[in-house]
Amino acid sequence: MTQLPFFKYQATGNDFILLDNTSNDINHSVDLAKKLCDRKFGIGSDGLIVIQNHPDYDFEMVFYNPDGSQSLCGNGSRCAVNFAKKLGLISSSTTFLAHDGPHEASILEDGIVKLKMSDVHSVREMDDGIFIDTGSPHLVDFVFNHKTINVFKEGKSIRNNNTFKEKGVNVNFVEVEGNTIHVRTYERGVEDETLSCGTGVTAAALASSGKGLKSPIAIKTKGGELEVAFQKVSETEFKNIYLIGPALEVFTGVIELN
Numbered sequence: 001m002t003q004l005p006f007f008k009y010q011a012t013g014n015d016f017i018l019l020d021n022t023s024n025d026i027n028h029s030v031d032l033a034k035k036l037c038d039r040k041f042g043i044g045s046d047g048l049i050v051i052q053n054h055p056d057y058d059f060e061m062v063f064y065n066p067d068g069s070q071s072l073c074g075n076g077s078r079c080a081v082n083f084a085k086k087l088g089l090i091s092s093s094t095t096f097l098a099h100d101g102p103h104e105a106s107i108l109e110d111g112i113v114k115l116k117m118s119d120v121h122s123v124r125e126m127d128d129g130i131f132i133d134t135g136s137p138h139l140v141d142f143v144f145n146h147k148t149i150n151v152f153k154e155g156k157s158i159r160n161n162n163t164f165k166e167k168g169v170n171v172n173f174v175e176v177e178g179n180t181i182h183v184r185t186y187e188r189g190v191e192d193e194t195l196s197c198g199t200g201v202t203a204a205a206l207a208s209s210g211k212g213l214k215s216p217i218a219i220k221t222k223g224g225e226l227e228v229a230f231q232k233v234s235e236t237e238f239k240n241i242y243l244i245g246p247a248l249e250v251f252t253g254v255i256e257l258n
Ligand SMILES: N[C@@H](CCC[C@H](N)C(=O)O)C(=O)O
Pocket: 014, 046, 065, 069, 070, 071, 072, 073, 074, 075, 076, 136, 137, 170, 187, 188, 189, 190, 196, 197, 198, 199, 200
């Protein structure tokens, strides 16, 4: 039996298991992610994040979905930044490596993390909505009824249709209210609705600029409030994109592995 210490974080209700692998002694894998993220037989979370040293950056964040697939996680990145501070790897600002490349971030007051996202160079109108890759692939579907929509059923059906079947897609249902948007997301890799998705609300905010909303855009999710700020270069190009919101430690523990 091996004893594995873990840390549980949440960022607007998107919850993650964080592991400190700076000593390089954790053999992380698809199987470990599946085991730990399982809500019945494991710790339970929307993803596993492993923090490790990197020669060129303050740290590297390796993210796994509960099914073991990998991508960028916006909310998870904000948790990783606060965790890196706890581990003494950074003070209040950092550049770290994630799945889609390097990211800058800073910790504001009360644990709020401001994360710089990669520039976006393409926005595609598709049959089911607007497609934007914000480090993870997202479809944005504008609706008039975010409260009553069946996110699991509708999201799963779009995620599994022929266009997206191979790689999958995250599906965001977005309702505009002034300069605020309400966002509910079906997440690929979790294969369910999560309380919030960072790359999803970012895609939703950028798509909303096409409806006249101005940066910064306030976001309401089931798990809490976020803000997305950006510079719009053209209808399909955005830079200086920031995702801002809370990321908090919830509990720590030790799990035994065979
Ligand atoms: N919850 C995340 C997104 C995680 C990745 C996504 N499920 C995918 O595989 O595309 C976020 O906060 O961005």
